Amino acid sequence: METVYKLNVPNRLENLALIGEFLEKSMKAHDIDDCRIYEISTAVDEAAANVILYGFPDGRQEDVEIACTVSESSITVSIKDTGGPYDPTSAPAPDLSDDIENRHVGGLGVHFMKELMDEIGYEYKDNTETLTMVKYL
């Protein structure tokens, strides 16, 4: 059996905290451990930030839909919006070197998503992009 929670928020950075609170509340209702909650929330925060920061260069104000599905075996979070298209699954690997002078931070958000989640899928259809991330329990 699975339970689906949904949240629609305007595409503004100030709503990232709201998304985090929504995810925490949804997962705590199913006794998901704090570590997993943190990992999933981090991955979603990075993905949502990318959507809000880069998905609407024309400045459109649109809603972003977050859906959190909790089942006995996994937690699936999808982010759906009319921005983009940007497929994070095809982003290049980040620079993880310890060379302070030349180190850049680009790509870390996608790196976190890939490292903290077990599956990532992206679809762009009918002017809507959907990023789906799964964490196995």
Add this chain to the structure above:
Amino acid sequence: MDVTTQNLESGACIVRISGRIDASNAGQLDARFNEVISSGRTRLAADMSGVVYISSGGLRVLLAAIKKVKPSGGDLRLFGLDPNVMKILQLSGFTKIFSTHATEAEAAAGL
């Protein structure tokens, strides 16, 4: 997110950060670090004990700060990291760039 600073007699500065650091407020943190560094304080220790979350945007700010202070012999050390926040630093390779400490005393020693 809240940021306060405390200048030490040694000339070092403690930057105390609390709350959530994400894309919505990383710019404010960046501005605070720039204020401190512009005032001549380049030996810094960031009190991360109140930080509950840091995104890649927040990490970008920390990296920018250490890049500014290192060339003149300064440093930015981190202390009091929550285990979850530490995990993110490890995942990003930042534990190879920043020295991390359990306490303020350890971080400030020799700073």
